[in-house]
Amino acid sequence: MAQPLSEQDNAILWSLTGVNFGYNDTPVLRDVTLELRRGCCTGILGPNGSGKTTLLDLLAGLQTPQSGTIVFQGKPLSAWPKKQLARWLALVPQDFMVRFGFSVREVVEMGLHPHLHRFATPSATDQALIDQALAATGIVALADRPVTRLSGGEKQRVAVARALAQQPEMLLLDEATSNLDIHHSLEILHLIRHRFEHQAMQVVAVMHDLNLAALFCDRLIFLKQGQVVCQGPTEEVLTPANIEAVYGVEAEVRPNPFTNSRQVSFRLPA
Amino acid sequence: MKRHAVTGWLLPLTAVLVFGVALSATLGFLAVSIPDVFAILFAKLRGQAMPTTIDPVAATVVADVRLPRILAAVLVGGLLGVSGAVFQAILLNPLADSYTLGISTGAAFGASLVIVLQIFGLALPSGVSIPIFAFGGGVGTLAVVLFLAAGDRRLSSTSLILAGVIVAAILSAAIGFLKFLADEQVGLIIFWLMGSLAGASWANILLLAPAALLGTLTAVFYSRDLNIMATGDRAATSLGVNTVRLRLVLLTVATLMTALAVSVSGIIGFVGLIVPHLLRHLVGPDNRLLIPLAFFGGSLLLLIADTLTRAVLPSEVPIGVLTALLGGPFFCVLFKKRQRDGATAF
Numbered sequence: 163m164a165q166p167l168s169e170q171d172n173a174i175l176w177s178l179t180g181v182n183f184g185y186n187d188t189p190v191l192r193d194v195t196l197e198l199r200r201g202c203c204t205g206i207l208g209p210n211g212s213g214k215t216t217l218l219d220l221l222a223g224l225q226t227p228q229s230g231t232i233v234f235q236g237k238p239l240s241a242w243p244k245k246q247l248a249r250w251l252a253l254v255p256q257d258f259m260v261r262f263g264f265s266v267r268e269v270v271e272m273g274l275h276p277h278l279h280r281f282a283t284p285s286a287t288d289q290a291l292i293d294q295a296l297a298a299t300g301i302v303a304l305a306d307r308p309v310t311r312l313s314g315g316e317k318q319r320v321a322v323a324r325a326l327a328q329q330p331e332m333l334l335l336d337e338a339t340s341n342l343d344i345h346h347s348l349e350i351l352h353l354i355r356h357r358f359e360h361q362a363m364q365v366v367a368v369m370h371d372l373n374l375a376a377l378f379c380d381r382l383i384f385l386k387q388g389q390v391v392c393q394g395p396t397e398e399v400l401t402p403a404n405i406e407a408v409y410g411v412e413a414e415v416r417p418n419p420f421t422n423s424r425q426v427s428f429r430l431p432a
Numbered sequence: 433m434k435r436h437a438v439t440g441w442l443l444p445l446t447a448v449l450v451f452g453v454a455l456s457a458t459l460g461f462l463a464v465s466i467p468d469v470f471a472i473l474f475a476k477l478r479g480q481a482m483p484t485t486i487d488p489v490a491a492t493v494v495a496d497v498r499l500p501r502i503l504a505a506v507l508v509g510g511l512l513g514v515s516g517a518v519f520q521a522i523l524l525n526p527l528a529d530s531y532t533l534g535i536s537t538g539a540a541f542g543a544s545l546v547i548v549l550q551i552f553g554l555a556l557p558s559g560v561s562i563p564i565f566a567f568g569g570g571v572g573t574l575a576v577v578l579f580l581a582a583g584d585r586r587l588s589s590t591s592l593i594l595a596g597v598i599v600a601a602i603l604s605a606a607i608g609f610l611k612f613l614a615d616e617q618v619g620l621i622i623f624w625l626m627g628s629l630a631g632a633s634w635a636n637i638l639l640l641a642p643a644a645l646l647g648t649l650t651a652v653f654y655s656r657d658l659n660i661m662a663t664g665d666r667a668a669t670s671l672g673v674n675t676v677r678l679r680l681v682l683l684t685v686a687t688l689m690t691a692l693a694v695s696v697s698g699i700i701g702f703v704g705l706i707v708p709h710l711l712r713h714l715v716g717p718d719n720r721l722l723i724p725l726a727f728f729g730g731s732l733l734l735l736i737a738d739t740l741t742r743a744v745l746p747s748e749v750p751i752g753v754l755t756a757l758l759g760g761p762f763f764c765v766l767f768k769k770r771q772r773d774g775a776t777a778f
Contacts, residue, residue, distance in 0.1 A: 219666070222670055224666060224669050224670060244669075244672050244674060245672040247672070248670065248671050248672030249672075251670065252670065253666070253667065253670035255664065255666050255667050255670075258663065258664070258667065259663070259664055260662055260663050260664075261524040261525075261662045261663075262521075262524075262526070262662045262712065262717035263712075263716065263717055264659070264662065264716070264717055264718070265716070268659070268716075268718060269663065272659065272660050272663065272671065273671070275656065275657075275660060275671045275672065275673070276671060276672040280653070280656065321667075328671070334670075
């Protein structure tokens with residue numbers, strides 16, 4: 163199991179200073195400085211190509227910044243052993259593609275990889291954990307199906323189940339619900355939010371849907387062209403002015419008694 | 433869970449393989465019984481004199497001609513089967529094998545080069561230089577392919593396959609030119625390109641056996657990481673798999689395995705492609721089970737094919753031709769069947 167992390171509320175999880183990153187001289191993130199703290203679901207929002215996924219990759223240690231520093235849990239992110247990071251951080255990728263016909267259960271079992279010795283066989287506890295992850299994501303009936311035969315939405319739920327089996331302290335979601343219908347989106351977001359509130363699983367989510375983000379996230383980070391436009395508590399930063407600045411669209415933002423959160427409305431440009 | 437599956441398979445398959453080797457050794461122009469084959473094998477392995485109860489000619493034929501050839505078939509088949517399974521798992525492509533990466537073509541180029549140099553009067557001893565050049569050709573090709581693909585820092589499977597196809601195309605043209613240079617003696621090159629185990633010796637076995645053992649164990653060691661690779665680089669890295677190192681290590685090991693096999697037997701196609709493919713169809717894609725089974729599958733296939741061409745068919749057919757003729761149509765049927773089943777991915 164992972165070492166216990168600092169349980170202090172508001173403790174800094176990630177601290178990025180002057181981070182620059184690009185692919186082959188094309189800058190993707192420019193001078194990003196931010197802090198992500200324990201105790202809130204953080205959403206990363208922004209238009210296509212604004213660097214959201216790249217930022218998530220940097221947080222997960224999948225990419226290294228060309229300049230600037232990322233400190234994670236008080237130590238440079240790159241100094242942590244990868245296996246240790248894999249015990250703490252689980253990533254749900256945007257397009258979960260599996261190339262061979264592994265069964266759903268086998269794919270979810272892969273989530274145990276960072277916790278198991280190389281030749282270990284999953285114990286009864288591990289099996290129970292897999293069953294739990296399958297049940298939580300509503301894919302028990304699919305357990306023996308080859309994952310290559312599933313629909314996009316079903317595959318996405320397998321990816322979430324695998325991340326849960328990984329027992330992470332922090333969950334990174336890369337548009338994890340974009341392929342899902344509203345029923346399954348809400349179900350997955352509810353499940354994750356529940357883990358966040360009751361088991362202190364920290365969440366950083368790249369999201370597209372502003373209204374789902376408003377329901378789900380306590381804090382938002384808005385990115386545009388690789389730069390942080392604004393960040394803060396959802397009630398403070400989810401404003402028509404910021405939406406206009408980031409997406410270039412006109413919007414109305416109102417507190418909604420039904421959702422108990424702020425909700426955004428759009429209209430077609432006149 | 434899976435470990436039981438592997439150990440459950442291991443014993444019966446070893447028994448089948450040992451029996452297959454013994455049975456194959458009894459077949460041929462001189463008839464020998466199965467107990468005699470075992471007696472000869474044990475005497476040979478212990479370095480003792482042959483038992484006097486056995487006809488000395490038969491003993492010599494079995495010990496020095498049939499057994500090295502049969503064991504070479506088993507080991508070459510196993511090497512090709514395992515390396516094929518590894519190539520397919522790493523390149524995330526069920527149709528990948530040592531051809532896709534240009535390794536077989538590189539080895540063929542090395543061997544052809546020796547033959548042409550001999551024709552032009554260079555005194556190279558075939559028995560030593562063909563394996564060495566074939567091996568160097570295979571490994572050199574991998575080095576060039578890795579260099580070409582390394583522009584992409586993550587060494588993705590698409591870059592690797594593209595680089596492999598490019599290098600193989602150039603090498604094929606070079607082999608064509610060597611054939612042209614060989615002129616009337618082109619038959620020597622062609623025979624080697626079609627593969628044969630007829631020249632296998634005990635020295636080859638001493639080379640192949642440790643390679644097969646170490647290579648297969650390395651692949652089994654990394655088999656869980658290989659499974660995770662099937663879910664994509666990003667997901668695999670986030671689960672703590674060092675994808676770049678895994679690719680480098682396993683590509684090198686699988687290349688060494690292929691190049692060694694090719695250096696002894698010439699090019700034997702379809703084993704590395706069809707054995708893992710078929711096994712995946714039968715037992716699923718889990719590499720923890722697939723890789724050990726690919727060794728036995730490759731061994732048995734090549735043992736059968738070599739026994740056919742050596743002892744059953746009226747005259748000896750190049751084994752590469754036989755495996756392609758047996759495997760090819762079978763593969764077509766499998767491919768069509770999968771299309772009908774509506775499976776887009778394998």
